Amino acid sequence: MGFKKHLSSLKSYEAGKPIELVIRDYGIREKDIIKLASNENPLGVSKKVIKTIKKEAKNSYRYPDDSMFELKKSLAKKYNIDSKNIIIGQGSDQIIELLIKATANKGDKILTSALTFAMYGIYASHNQVEIIKTKDGVHNADQFIEEYKKSKPNLVFLCLPNNPLGDCLDRDEVFRILDTISSDTIVALDCAYGEFAAYRNKNKEIKPKEIINKYKNCIYLGTFSKLYGLGGLRVGYGIADSKFIDLLSRIRPPFNITNISLKAAVTSLEDSDFIKDTLKNNFKEMEAYKDFAKNKNINFIESYTNFITFILPKNVDSSGLCEYLLKHGVIIRDLKSYKINAVRITIGTKKQNKIVLRLIDKYLKR
Amino acid sequence: MGFKKHLSSLKSYEAGKPIELVIRDYGIREKDIIKLASNENPLGVSKKVIKTIKKEAKNSYRYPDDSMFELKKSLAKKYNIDSKNIIIGQGSDQIIELLIKATANKGDKILTSALTFAMYGIYASHNQVEIIKTKDGVHNADQFIEEYKKSKPNLVFLCLPNNPLGDCLDRDEVFRILDTISSDTIVALDCAYGEFAAYRNKNKEIKPKEIINKYKNCIYLGTFSKLYGLGGLRVGYGIADSKFIDLLSRIRPPFNITNISLKAAVTSLEDSDFIKDTLKNNFKEMEAYKDFAKNKNINFIESYTNFITFILPKNVDSSGLCEYLLKHGVIIRDLKSYKINAVRITIGTKKQNKIVLRLIDKYLKR
Numbered sequence: 001m002g003f004k005k006h007l008s009s010l011k012s013y014e015a016g017k018p019i020e021l022v023i024r025d026y027g028i029r030e031k032d033i034i035k036l037a038s039n040e041n042p043l044g045v046s047k048k049v050i051k052t053i054k055k056e057a058k059n060s061y062r063y064p065d066d067s068m069f070e071l072k073k074s075l076a077k078k079y080n081i082d083s084k085n086i087i088i089g090q091g092s093d094q095i096i097e098l099l100i101k102a103t104a105n106k107g108d109k110i111l112t113s114a115l116t117f118a119m120y121g122i123y124a125s126h127n128q129v130e131i132i133k134t135k136d137g138v139h140n141a142d143q144f145i146e147e148y149k150k151s152k153p154n155l156v157f158l159c160l161p162n163n164p165l166g167d168c169l170d171r172d173e174v175f176r177i178l179d180t181i182s183s184d185t186i187v188a189l190d191c192a193y194g195e196f197a198a199y200r201n202k203n204k205e206i207k208p209k210e211i212i213n214k215y216k217n218c219i220y221l222g223t224f225s226k227l228y229g230l231g232g233l234r235v236g237y238g239i240a241d242s243k244f245i246d247l248l249s250r251i252r253p254p255f256n257i258t259n260i261s262l263k264a265a266v267t268s269l270e271d272s273d274f275i276k277d278t279l280k281n282n283f284k285e286m287e288a289y290k291d292f293a294k295n296k297n298i299n300f301i302e303s304y305t306n307f308i309t310f311i312l313p314k315n316v317d318s319s320g321l322c323e324y325l326l327k328h329g330v331i332i333r334d335l336k337s338y339k340i341n342a343v344r345i346t347i348g349t350k351k352q353n354k355i356v357l358r359l360i361d362k363y364l365k366r
Numbered sequence: 367m368g369f370k371k372h373l374s375s376l377k378s379y380e381a382g383k384p385i386e387l388v389i390r391d392y393g394i395r396e397k398d399i400i401k402l403a404s405n406e407n408p409l410g411v412s413k414k415v416i417k418t419i420k421k422e423a424k425n426s427y428r429y430p431d432d433s434m435f436e437l438k439k440s441l442a443k444k445y446n447i448d449s450k451n452i453i454i455g456q457g458s459d460q461i462i463e464l465l466i467k468a469t470a471n472k473g474d475k476i477l478t479s480a481l482t483f484a485m486y487g488i489y490a491s492h493n494q495v496e497i498i499k500t501k502d503g504v505h506n507a508d509q510f511i512e513e514y515k516k517s518k519p520n521l522v523f524l525c526l527p528n529n530p531l532g533d534c535l536d537r538d539e540v541f542r543i544l545d546t547i548s549s550d551t552i553v554a555l556d557c558a559y560g561e562f563a564a565y566r567n568k569n570k571e572i573k574p575k576e577i578i579n580k581y582k583n584c585i586y587l588g589t590f591s592k593l594y595g596l597g598g599l600r601v602g603y604g605i606a607d608s609k610f611i612d613l614l615s616r617i618r619p620p621f622n623i624t625n626i627s628l629k630a631a632v633t634s635l636e637d638s639d640f641i642k643d644t645l646k647n648n649f650k651e652m653e654a655y656k657d658f659a660k661n662k663n664i665n666f667i668e669s670y671t672n673f674i675t676f677i678l679p680k681n682v683d684s685s686g687l688c689e690y691l692l693k694h695g696v697i698i699r700d701l702k703s704y705k706i707n708a709v710r711i712t713i714g715t716k717k718q719n720k721i722v723l724r725l726i727d728k729y730l731k732r
Contacts, residue, residue: 001583002469002520002550003613010616018431041427053423053626057416060630061407061595065384090456093619101492103368119620126467126617154368184368217367229427232625247369250376251492253459254485258624259598260419264426 036346037331041229046274052267064259084242092236104129109153138167166303197304208239228268233261402712403697407595412640418633430625450608458602470495475519504533532669563670574605594634599627
């Protein structure tokens with residue numbers, strides 16, 4: 001067949017096991033399943049957003065407003081920027097894909113940390129673009145600068161904070177990297193979990209306005225999938241200089257966001273109580289995981305996100321633990337595909353976390 | 367900046383003016399606007415689908431089931447095929463994009479008719495792929511065969527029926543083209559409006575099962591945006607041999623469909639009354655447009671779709687007519703960007719069509 005040769009060797013993204021699959025494969029009732037595998041908001045969807053979706057349902061026969069006027073206006077207001085500085089993507093994923101497509105040809109290079117969001121590598125492979133990695137999994141500014149100078153990549157991804165490890169560079173370190181990079185290399189600051197980092201530590205806060213004023217080759221990526229509780233509605237965004245956005249928008253597929261998702265995203269920005277509750281619950285509950293890990297001598301990475309990554313001792317296999325939890329209706333993320341013996345657990349509600357930690361404890365005591 | 371050079375010359379898709387824009391720009395109240403510009407379902411959304419969306423709203427914090435188990439199962443049942451023969455796209459648009467990406471490199475060729483769905487050319491331009499066109503706008507099997515032999519394209523798009531003209535090849539003609547094309551050229555049968563054509567004339571019906579059994583290099587494209595009334599939810603699909611689907615799926619972005627859209631699409635397949643009503647209204651109401659055109663000596667193309675294209679006489683400018691209608695709250699599609707003096711009008715409800723035809727009549731009499 002007339003397909004390009006490299007397609008047959010491409011690997012797909014390994015998603016967190018969906019609840020439907022656990023119901024089907026393990027015969028567990030939906031209400032008994034705890035999914036802490038995809039960093040979804042444990043508080044669910046804001047009630048205001050649910051109301052908006054219900055109201056918008058009847059308009060689903062209409063194509064969405066492809067200018068995304070309303071959502072851009074809301075984001076512009078939030079960040080004190082102009083609508084022209086914004087591109088909306090089908091999740092920030094899509095903007096990652098567009099960035100690679102817009103900048104790199106076959107054989108070109110992209111720089112990331114050794115252990116970071118899998119989609120950078122996956123979209124790179126679709127385009128036969130090479131990934132250059134820093135030595136460490138956690139982000140290290142010196143290593144990024146050194147590798148940048150050595151390999152002169154077309155595109156750099158900084159994951160701030162870093163998924164799936166949870167580490168986060170200070171703003172000053174980010175700026176130090178940006179100051180080194182020449183204007184013909186594009187830099188993406190993937191801040192999908194940025195609100196969590198900024199809430200925990202002001203030194204981690206990246207302000208889009210500051211970025212676009214200073215660095216014309218830099219784009220800030222945000223998402224509605226995490227803090228705003230809209231993972232299923234697929235909305236992300238990029239913020240950059242208007243010329244940057246204009247060029248990138250030329251390869252954006254039209255109607256890439258459903259009209260329900262557009263309206264829901266606007267409403268989610270307005271529900272400040274829901275946002276506050278999410279942040280508060282997250283860092284309060286994270287303490288339970290940290291205490292547990294310390295107690296059990298499990299290594300963990302200080303997390304600036306809504307998840308925590310446990311680096312397991314040699315005698316505890318990450319896949320064995322995940323399989324055990326799955327049988328009890330708990331879904332967490334095995335990081336074996338990232339080639340480390342570790343698990344990533346989304347911080348859930350108090351009730352969920354208690355059950356999960358009790359089960360892990362049981363598994364460790366076998 | 368580090369963007370590829372060709373980006374700055376790319377053109378974007380010209381969407382039908384969204385209702386929001388007419389409200390803003392012309393100060394017309396939403397309830398007074400008639401939008402017949404994007405071939406949306408004039409009956410709106412099926413009540414059953416609205417119920418499903420409302421029920422699913424609360425799950426929007428969860429990532430969608432990326433295996434799309436349920437929707438594939440429903441489509442497999444409908445077409446008497448296997449789930450492995452199906453890929454789901456963010457509209458059939460996305461499958462068009464994936465096909466071009468999967469088959470054509472810079473400088474390669476794609477064959478289409480001279481006047482057809484704009485997205486073939488737009489996605490081709492993103493990938494710096496050349497579009498070869500048959501002489502005529504309407505599909506002509508001999509011309510497709512001749513051009514295929516001459517230019518040996520990597521990919522052929524047959525638009526069945528053809529948007530924005532409305533013409534449709536007979537199935538026998540399609541098979542005649544497919545029999546000529548060698549297995550290392552991929553052929554896409556874009557049947558976004560296929561159900562309308564099949565309803566009007568059985569000779570136009572393309573059965574996916576027949577295609578995948580006979581032609582391993584061929585993919586059938588369908589959509590939920592037209593007949594099923596879900597234009598705003600962005601769901602389309604491709605049906606092909608399982609090896610074809612496996613390869614194409616490797617470059618599908620994960621989570622490309624929202625969970626609400628997945629559930630809504632499943633329900634829409636089950637609402638046979640809504641589907642019947644849509645088809646019946648469409649062809650009954652199309653008669654009013656045909657009668658009007660005959661009466662006014664306006665040329666039109668026999669349409670197998672949910673729209674009709676009026677080829678206007680020289681003294682009636684398509685843009686002038688569209689602007690006049692817009693001021694009266696009616697949105698239709700000016701085909702000037704396709705370089706013809708014509709308008710495409712979606713067949714609306716009886717009430718809508720009466721208003722539109724009365725306004726066109728008024729404009730012609732000025």
